[in-house]
Amino acid sequence: MQLKSLQVFLTVIEQGSFSAAAQSLHTVQSNITNHIKKLEAELQCELISRQQPIRITSAGQQLQHYATQILQLHQDALNHFLHQNQQLPDVLNIGSMETTAAFRLPELFHQIKQQYPQLRLNVLSQPSRQLIDAVLAHELDCAFIANSHPLPNLYNLPIWQEKLVLVMAKHIELELCADQLMQHQFIVFRQGCSYRHSIENLLAYYNLPSSLMVEMGSLDGIMGCVSLGMGLSILPEAYVNHTRYSDRLKLVPIEEHIAQVTTYLIAQRPETWRSGMHAFMSYMQKH
Known part of the structure; x- marks a missing residue:
């Protein structure tokens, strides 16, 4: 069924005749007749009894109910996509590394909520690799990764x-050399974490085995163990200085090619974004 045919059908019922419908839609009566005949052929029933005045059949009454809903849904869809700034979705699903979620996002999201109070932000913390996979699978609208x-x-x-x-x-x-690093274990997050990858790069740079790495499931657990001297780790300087463990820790610079990492906000192509994503990304691009 074509939307145009449903519109013609409802107009005929509203106007009470084929000729009046043609006048209302600025077309000729034969076009109106053809649309109604096409609908009747598709649905294999008579929708309008051709008498004077015309009468809608019981089948026509059923179609009237469906046609009204279909055309309204079509209009709602147009309004949603063509007037994106007027209506935001209830929830925007955002992925983030745990360090970013703990340190960077609270103030950022507070500022965004000031501008878009109706936008709800749902955050999932995962390692970068899992976040990339979730964005590719359309399970997340966007994600902060390193x-x-x-x-x-x-x-x-x-x-x-x-x-x-x-x-x-x-x-x-500790001096930054292979002999001294060999005396310590490195406490890392699970596979897929970008900072774990940096530790792997550091070990490879000093020709040290990956067996020195010990995995721990939570960022707070890593910080607690490191602060007690149970191992070393590699993390963003700004995040470490922000934690409750900062006064118990020592920060040592590492090789520049390992130390520098960019946090990207990744998403699918802009033409696939929902209205909330356009609002969120517009804010991020400006700030």
Whole structure:
């Protein structure tokens, strides 16, 4: 069924005749007749009894109910996509690394809510690799990830430049060399974490085995263990200074090619965005 045919059908009923419908729609009566005949052929029933005045059949009454809903849904869809600034979706699903969610996002989201109070932001914390997969699978609208370069086939907006540092307990004395690093274990997040990848790069740079890495499931757990001298880790300097453990930690600069990492906001191509995404991204691009 064509939307035009449904519109013609409802207009005939409203106007009470084919000729009046033709006049209302600024067309000729034969076009009106053809649309009604096409609908009747598709639905295999008589919709309008051709008498004077015309009468809608019981089948026509049923179609009237459906046609009204179909045309209203069509108009709602147009309003949603063509007037995006007038209506935002209830929830925007955003992924984030745990460090970013803890340190960067609270103030950022507070500012966004001031401008778009009706926009609800739902945050999922995961390692970067899982966040990338979720954006590619359309499970997340966007995600904050750490990477050394933009990702192909996705929208990439550079947000923050992070400086990574080697983090250890204050009482540990350590020079950045293979012999001394070999005496410590490295506490890392699960597979897919970009900061774990930085630790892997550091170990490879000093020709040290990956067996020095010990996995822990939570960022707070990593910080607690490091502060007690149970191991070392690599994390953003700004985040570490923000935590409750900062006065118990020592931060050691590492090689520049490992230390510099960019936080990107990634998403599918802009033509696929919902209205809330356009509002969110517009804010992020300006700030």
